[in-house]
Amino acid sequence: MFSNDDFELLIQEIYSRYQYDFRLYSKSSLRRRLEQALIKFHCQNLKEIRMKVQTEKEFFPQLIAYLTVNTTEMFRDPGYFKSLRENVFPYLKTFPSLKIWIAGCSTGEEVISFSILLHEAGIKRFIIYATDINPMNLERAKKAIYDTEQVRKASSSYYEAGGTGSLADYYQAAYDSVQFNQDLLSNVVFSDHSLATDAVFSEMHLISCRNVLIYFEKPLQERVFKLFDESLVRDGFLGLGSKETLQFSSIKNKFEVRDRENKIYQKAWTP
Amino acid sequence: MSHDNLLRKCISQKIRVIVVGTSAGGIDALKRILPSFKDSKKLSVAVVIHLPARGPNLIPELFKEICSFKVKEAESGESLQPGYIYFSPADYHLSIESNETLSLSSEEPLNFSRPSIDILFDSAAYSFESKALGILLTGANHDGTAGLLKIQSKGGICLIQDPSEAEYPTMPQSAAKSLSANAIMNLKQMKSFLEELSRSSYE
Ligand SMILES: C[S@@+](CC[C@H](N)C(=O)[O-])C[C@H]1O[C@@H](n2cnc3c(N)ncnc32)[C@H](O)[C@@H]1O
Numbered sequence: 001m002f003s004n005d006d007f008e009l010l011i012q013e014i015y016s017r018y019q020y021d022f023r024l025y026s027k028s029s030l031r032r033r034l035e036q037a038l039i040k041f042h043c044q045n046l047k048e049i050r051m052k053v054q055t056e057k058e059f060f061p062q063l064i065a066y067l068t069v070n071t072t073e074m075f076r077d078p079g080y081f082k083s084l085r086e087n088v089f090p091y092l093k094t095f096p097s098l099k100i101w102i103a104g105c106s107t108g109e110e111v112i113s114f115s116i117l118l119h120e121a122g123i124k125r126f127i128i129y130a131t132d133i134n135p136m137n138l139e140r141a142k143k144a145i146y147d148t149e150q151v152r153k154a155s156s157s158y159y160e161a162g163g164t165g166s167l168a169d170y171y172q173a174a175y176d177s178v179q180f181n182q183d184l185l186s187n188v189v190f191s192d193h194s195l196a197t198d199a200v201f202s203e204m205h206l207i208s209c210r211n212v213l214i215y216f217e218k219p220l221q222e223r224v225f226k227l228f229d230e231s232l233v234r235d236g237f238l239g240l241g242s243k244e245t246l247q248f249s250s251i252k253n254k255f256e257v258r259d260r261e262n263k264i265y266q267k268a269w270t271p
Numbered sequence: 272m273s274h275d276n277l278l279r280k281c282i283s284q285k286i287r288v289i290v291v292g293t294s295a296g297g298i299d300a301l302k303r304i305l306p307s308f309k310d311s312k313k314l315s316v317a318v319v320i321h322l323p324a325r326g327p328n329l330i331p332e333l334f335k336e337i338c339s340f341k342v343k344e345a346e347s348g349e350s351l352q353p354g355y356i357y358f359s360p361a362d363y364h365l366s367i368e369s370n371e372t373l374s375l376s377s378e379e380p381l382n383f384s385r386p387s388i389d390i391l392f393d394s395a396a397y398s399f400e401s402k403a404l405g406i407l408l409t410g411a412n413h414d415g416t417a418g419l420l421k422i423q424s425k426g427g428i429c430l431i432q433d434p435s436e437a438e439y440p441t442m443p444q445s446a447a448k449s450l451s452a453n454a455i456m457n458l459k460q461m462k463s464f465l466e467e468l469s470r471s472s473y474e
Contacts, residue, residue: 026347026348026372026374026376027368027369027370028366028367028368028374028376028390028393028394028397028398029366029374029376029378029396032378032390032393061272064384069376069377069378071377071378071379081429096452211377213347214347214348214363214374214375214376214377215374215376216348217348217372218372220350243346243347243360243363244347245346245377248348
């Protein structure tokens with residue numbers, strides 16, 4: 001039901017037809033996503049999926065939602081956010097205006113977390129660029145409506161992250177979902193941007209890219225690191241996921257480790 | 272299959288990776304078998320043990336001291352090396368890729384488990400086919416059965432801890448019922464089997 005050749009052909013077809021480049025993604029995870037897609041779209045094999053990609057215009061946007069791993073949560077790894085608040089924000093505060101890039105923002109929980117922390121740190125002049133390749137994720141992120149149960153769990157992470165108010169101050173609760181205040185997104189620009197194929201789009205003071213690189217093979221990770229290096233201003237910060245590291249990358253010497261455990265780096269001053 | 276026949280089968284299939292899955296009672300069981308791996312130029316071992324999600328993973332430290340293989344927590348993208356035992360980090364799935372690297376993922380838990388034994392086994396089956404050996408030990412759930420079935424269907428070899436000996440028999444029992452495992456062994460037998468396997472030389 002699952003042949004390697006069909007797998008490669010499908011990935012190739014997606015790339016040439018839609019310019020979504022999954023060729024350097026870790027294969028195991030992608031294969032599991034596709035196995036789920038077979039069930040969801042009632043296909044017998046990957047050939048059928050490929051036929052649909054070729055012939056049905058509406059199919060691809062639905063498929064893409066299945067190909068990416070979207071798991072996320074608010075204040076994921078609270079120590080990371082606490083460290084940003086304590087070690088990075090005081091420094092960023094000295095800039096007249098800030099540009100922050102959240103790459104691979106998924107359904108927006110990380111964006112809300114940042115907005116809340118910036119607000120509590122009294123940082124007002126900033127823009128957050130929140131990017132992802134999955135259009136459905138971006139749509140959900142813009143709405144900022146989340147499951148009540150999920151937000152309830154996030155409340156303890158918010159405190160662990162050093163939150164100074166109450167998470168409930170930032171949303172309106174409805175029956176089984178909550179709506180975060182749209183103010184939190186007023187300085188946020190959501191856009192479709194692929195770390196695998198797109199280029200630098202602005203100069204950033206802080207880039208947060210978490211739990212995206214673990215799905216990439218080494219050469220693609222390397223591409224992304226170069227992109228981040230080019231995008232960051234001198235002294236700019238880079239934050240990665242808890243299982244991601246700059247240690248084995250070619251840009252490692254241009255960065256200093258600010259918080260090893262929480263994977264926060266600062267681009268070193270190079271004369 | 273007898274011990275000797277199984278050993279011959281492993282050698283003729285040139286087993287390269289050994290994937291181990293366990294849950295409740297797993298630390299003690301792993302302490303019995305992981306030290307069996309002696310210096311080997313061919314075997315790599317990857318282990319999933321269900322752990323509470325948060326907090327630092329102390330398991331690799333625990334095993335460093337008693338194993339002759341090098342022990343480490345797996346990192347995403349690192350290459351699979353012989354003579355190493357890799358543990359999945361808490362709260363991440365671990366997979367073995369066909370380009371002989373390891374990868375991590377925070378995909379949804381599978382059957383309430385992250386890391387999932389099924390995911391590790393399934394990836395080893397796809398990437399190493401008949402060169403994969405899966406070992407399922409004590410545990411109180413059903414993780415691992417589907418993964419062993421996948422290893423079996425790709426021609427790999429499956430070992431199951433004898434449920435009557437297991438501290439928590441549910442997991443090995445579930446697997447023993449569903450597949451024609453190549454062998455059901457108690458830990459003592461498994462230990463000597465793995466010692467012999469890691470000592471035998473094949474290309
Ligand atoms: C596991 S989520 C991580 C979300 C969030 N950063 C966090 O840490 O919780 C990974 C996200 O990366 C996105 N992604 C995958 N490939 C990408 C690419 N080439 N460029 C940008 N985003 C990508 C996926 O669509 C998904 O939303």
